[in-house]
Amino acid sequence: MELAFYASALVALLASLGVVTGTNPVHALLYLIVSLISVALTFFALGAPFAGALQVIVYAGAIMVLFVFVVMMLNLGSDASAQERAWLKPRTWVGPSILAGLLLLALLGTLLRGDVARVIGGTSIDAQAVGGLLFGPWLLVVELAAMLLLAALVTASHLGRDAEPDRASGGES
Amino acid sequence: MSGIPMEHGLMVASALFAIGLAGLMVRRNLMFVLMSLEIMLNAAGLAFIVASTAWAEPHGQVMYLMVITLAAAEASVGLALVLQIYRHFRSLDVDAVSQLRG
Amino acid sequence: MMEMTVSLLPLTFLLPLAGTLLLAFSAGRLGERGAVWIGTGSVGLAALVTALVGADFALGNAGPQTLTLYTWIAVGEFAPSIGLRLDALSLTMLSVITGVGFLIHWFAGWYMRGEEGITRFYAYMNLFVFSMILLVLGDNLLLLFLGWEGVGLCSYLLIGYYYQNAANGAAAMKAFIVTRIGDVFLAVGLFLLFTQFGTLDIAELVTRATQAWSAGEPLAQLAALLILGGALGKSAQLPLHTWLADAMAGPTPVSALIHAATMVTAGVYLIARMHGIFELAPAVLYLVGMIGAVTLLMAGFAALAQTDIKRVLAYSTMSQIGYMFLALGVGAYSAGVFHLVTHAFFKALLFLAAGAVIVCCRHEQDIRRLGGLRRRLPLAYLSFVVGGAALAALPLVTAGFYSKDEILWQALAAEQQGLLIAGLLGSLLTGLYTLRLIVGIFHGEPKSKAAENAQPGRGPQHSVPLLVLAVLSTLLGAWLRPDLSAVFPAAPGADAHAGHTAVQLIASATAIIGILLGAWLFLTQGPKLARLAAEGAGAFFWRWWHRAFGFDGLYDRVLVRPFLGLVQSLRRDWLDAFCGLAGQLALVLHAGLSRSQNGQLRHYAIATVVGATLMVVILARA
Numbered sequence: 022m023e024l025a026f027y028a029s030a031l032v033a034l035l036a037s038l039g040v041v042t043g044t045n046p047v048h049a050l051l052y053l054i055v056s057l058i059s060v061a062l063t064f065f066a067l068g069a070p071f072a073g074a075l076q077v078i079v080y081a082g083a084i085m086v087l088f089v090f091v092v093m094m095l096n097l098g099s100d101a102s103a104q105e106r107a108w109l110k111p112r113t114w115v116g117p118s119i120l121a122g123l124l125l126l127a128l129l130g131t132l133l134r135g136d137v138a139r140v141i142g143g144t145s146i147d148a149q150a151v152g153g154l155l156f157g158p159w160l161l162v163v164e165l166a167a168m169l170l171l172a173a174l175v176t177a178s179h180l181g182r183d184a185e186p187d188r189a190s191g192g193e194s
Numbered sequence: 195m196s197g198i199p200m201e202h203g204l205m206v207a208s209a210l211f212a213i214g215l216a217g218l219m220v221r222r223n224l225m226f227v228l229m230s231l232e233i234m235l236n237a238a239g240l241a242f243i244v245a246s247t248a249w250a251e252p253h254g255q256v257m258y259l260m261v262i263t264l265a266a267a268e269a270s271v272g273l274a275l276v277l278q279i280y281r282h283f284r285s286l287d288v289d290a291v292s293q294l295r296g
Numbered sequence: 297m298m299e300m301t302v303s304l305l306p307l308t309f310l311l312p313l314a315g316t317l318l319l320a321f322s323a324g325r326l327g328e329r330g331a332v333w334i335g336t337g338s339v340g341l342a343a344l345v346t347a348l349v350g351a352d353f354a355l356g357n358a359g360p361q362t363l364t365l366y367t368w369i370a371v372g373e374f375a376p377s378i379g380l381r382l383d384a385l386s387l388t389m390l391s392v393i394t395g396v397g398f399l400i401h402w403f404a405g406w407y408m409r410g411e412e413g414i415t416r417f418y419a420y421m422n423l424f425v426f427s428m429i430l431l432v433l434g435d436n437l438l439l440l441f442l443g444w445e446g447v448g449l450c451s452y453l454l455i456g457y458y459y460q461n462a463a464n465g466a467a468a469m470k471a472f473i474v475t476r477i478g479d480v481f482l483a484v485g486l487f488l489l490f491t492q493f494g495t496l497d498i499a500e501l502v503t504r505a506t507q508a509w510s511a512g513e514p515l516a517q518l519a520a521l522l523i524l525g526g527a528l529g530k531s532a533q534l535p536l537h538t539w540l541a542d543a544m545a546g547p548t549p550v551s552a553l554i555h556a557a558t559m560v561t562a563g564v565y566l567i568a569r570m571h572g573i574f575e576l577a578p579a580v581l582y583l584v585g586m587i588g589a590v591t592l593l594m595a596g597f598a599a600l601a602q603t604d605i606k607r608v609l610a611y612s613t614m615s616q617i618g619y620m621f622l623a624l625g626v627g628a629y630s631a632g633v634f635h636l637v638t639h640a641f642f643k644a645l646l647f648l649a650a651g652a653v654i655v656c657c658r659h660e661q662d663i664r665r666l667g668g669l670r671r672r673l674p675l676a677y678l679s680f681v682v683g684g685a686a687l688a689a690l691p692l693v694t695a696g697f698y699s700k701d702e703i704l705w706q707a708l709a710a711e712q713q714g715l716l717i718a719g720l721l722g723s724l725l726t727g728l729y730t731l732r733l734i735v736g737i738f739h740g741e742p743k744s745k746a747a748e749n750a751q752p753g754r755g756p757q758h759s760v761p762l763l764v765l766a767v768l769s770t771l772l773g774a775w776l777r778p779d780l781s782a783v784f785p786a787a788p789g790a791d792a793h794a795g796h797t798a799v800q801l802i803a804s805a806t807a808i809i810g811i812l813l814g815a816w817l818f819l820t821q822g823p824k825l826a827r828l829a830a831e832g833a834g835a836f837f838w839r840w841w842h843r844a845f846g847f848d849g850l851y852d853r854v855l856v857r858p859f860l861g862l863v864q865s866l867r868r869d870w871l872d873a874f875c876g877l878a879g880q881l882a883l884v885l886h887a888g889l890s891r892s893q894n895g896q897l898r899h900y901a902i903a904t905v906v907g908a909t910l911m912v913v914i915l916a917r918a
Contacts, residue, residue: 030206041217067247084269091273108222117219124909125212131916139248140197150252166263173267180274292895
């Protein structure tokens with residue numbers, strides 16, 4: 022279990038680095054999927070199989086499909102790669118990376134100085150426990166999440182609409 | 195070695211978050227910016243799961259569900275915006291989209 | 297049955313309110329016809345309800361009563377209600393407001409045809425009717441004050457109806473500010489009465505006042521004086537009269553409804569309603585009569601020298617309200633209210649007829665550019681003749697004669713010879729300026745293209761209101777004299793009869809002399825008069841009267857300019873600079889921060905991360 026956790030965490034970190042540093046959008050997307058799935062693996066290793074399954078289904082499945090569609094629609098290819106390489110000058114990335122590194126150091130420092138001393142033993146929390154909570158004390162939050170998704174749906178379908186040139190000028194807007 | 199110290203889980207989450215953050219600041223292509231955001235959200239979800247399992251409480255997983263819902267909503271709206279921006283500017287350069295200034 | 301009709305009373309103001317809301321929220325989707333129907337219909341239905349209640353009241357089925365709808369505010373002892381007072385006085389006022397108001401709304405449909413924003417016009421008009429009804433029906437002073445301010449607001453809105461013209465906006469502001477001065481007096485008066493008696497209920501207040509104060513008590517004088525201040529502002533009496541002539545900038549039906557028939561008589565109503573307080577302050581009551589007399593003379597002279605039809609009518613309105621104040625001043629409240637009613641009839645008629653002339657002559661309202669319209673606009677001519685006769689109190693056949701005669705007789709019976717003479721002189725002036733107006737518009741030769749090509753108005757919307765008001769301005773209108781003996785104390789001339797016939801004869805003679813003199817002067821001596829007014833002393837008087845004795849200039853010099861000068865000099869002092877420091881600082885900071893809003897998403901992200909890092913570091917150290 023420990024081995025699975027550390028290995029998949031390493032893969033997740035490396036894949037994420039690949040996303041951030043990559044120049045080809047399609048490759049970056051594949052790295053992202055690898056990263057998401059390895060995070061799902063860490064969930065399994067930690068003892069949260071329900072979350073891990075959801076991570077695979079919703080994240081690596083549904084959301085990534087959206088990304089793939091968009092990349093396909095925009096037809097980002099080798100031109101985009103060249104553009105990315107031109108944009109990724111050291112001048113642009115050194116400063117922000119140092120900043121992110123500083124934040125990471127601050128976070129790690131906080132974590133190491135703390136004395137939580139808790140160990141994750143591998144007791145698994147199953148879907149039943151989560152579901153009972155969801156439709157018990159957290160019911161209102163579930164409703165809110167439903168509202169949020171509905172709002173996102175409406176927004177996306179409105180924004181993603183093709184503005185037809187002949188109708189954009191007059192009449193119904 | 196028995197069990198994973200909770201700090202290690204949180205460290206992984208922090209590192210993922212920092213990587214996503216660096217991507218957010220560095221990249222000019224909107225697609226990459228959105229992907230970096232996904233990494234950051236994922237890191238937040240990981241932190242919740244770590245906390246949940248460390249205390250053996252399912253509440254953290256409920257919060258993870260909320261994070262995932264948020265990610266889905268964010269991705270759909272963000273990608274729709276990307277499509278519109280691409281139609282409008284014929285480019286995904288964030289720096290080109292800077293009309294909203296004081 | 298009886299309970300039913302009286303319980304309909306709230307409908308009288310709820311219907312116009314509903315009309316206002318409907319029109320306001322329709323946002324112009326109703327179209328012109330819809331707006332006219334709703335605006336006129338709501339007031340028409342209110343008039344119908346008033347007629348039902350009035351019939352019950354007249355037949356004795358329903359006595360004077362108070363209808364409490366609900367408690368408005370409750371703060372300790374202070375609990376004014378939304379209560380309606382039904383008695384002869386409020387019913388009389390209600391009938392005038394809804395009846396004459398309905399006819400004017402009806403006529404306005406013709407007058408405003410094709411104008412822009414007709415929905416807005418009717419929404420304001422209905423709101424006005426609503427406020428005015430609250431004013432007269434309210435059983436406590438707070439509700440009355442609400443209506444009082446409401447009519448002021450509507451007056452402001454409607455004077456400035458043609459807001460594209462800056463002069464109209466200025467006129468609206470002037471009306472609002474000048475009447476507001478009076479309103480402040482009234483409000484202070486209400487505070488005074490409340491602190492003294494702890495109630496604002498009118499009946500209760502008057503009872504307590506008569507118990508607590510003896511006649512001539514300084515506090516009673518002060519209270520009456522403050523209430524009088526409010527009445528002066530609203531009713532355009534000296535010295536707060538300057539706004540009314542400028543108020544003619546609004547559409548003519550507005551002038552007819554608000555600035556002739558109803559709102560400007562609110563001051564008369566207020567004094568009549570609060571007569572219990574005024575009875576305790578005889579000196580103030582005498583002042584009321586004096587102000588009325590001076591105003592009626594001053595406005596009469598001013599009306600002689602106006603060239604705008606509507607301004608002549610405006611000064612004539614001031615003058616007639618002066619008569620009402622005179623009646624109130626001698627304690628003849630009933631005569632004052634009677635004149636209010638007949639004045640509402642004939643002055644509404646005159647204004648509507650003036651509106652007909654103005655529309656038919658393509659908005660030409662200068663007497664010097666009209667003339668000879670007698671044959672072209674027969675209905676308007678008839679209306680002007682009937683209304684003018686009533687205004688000049690032509691004996692026996694007109695409504696105005698009976699009410700004015702009553703006032704003069706009461707002045708004599710109260711042994712106020714000075715007021716009587718002022719009233720008689722005013723009567724002479726009335727005849728003169730009325731004839732000048734009618735002759736100027738309808739006789740002689742047309743003096744402009746617009747007058748030559750005048751097209752008479754058609755349709756029942758135009759003619760029926762004029763005819764109904766014309767009938768009401770004759771003898772028939774005088775028969776509608778309300779019986780107010782239950783509301784007011786007996787007038788000074790109630791039991792005496794000595795000299796009544798003499799006064800009637802003298803008043804009739806004065807009116808006839810005024811009319812004949814006017815006819816002779818303006819029909820045959822026109823050129824001579826013009827020469828007289830153009831040079832020497834005549835020119836001086838012409839200019840003086842044309843500017844209504846120069847009150848505007850006086851107020852400008854005494855009040856407005858010193859105030860403006862003070863404001864100018866206080867504009868940049870160190871205190872102000874100190875207070876402005878915060879603003880300056882905000883401006884500098886704004887300039888700095890707005891540069892950081894460069895629209896670069898990545899810069900924003902970096903700024904956020906810097907902040908987050910700092911916070912994590914600070915939290916970690918703590």
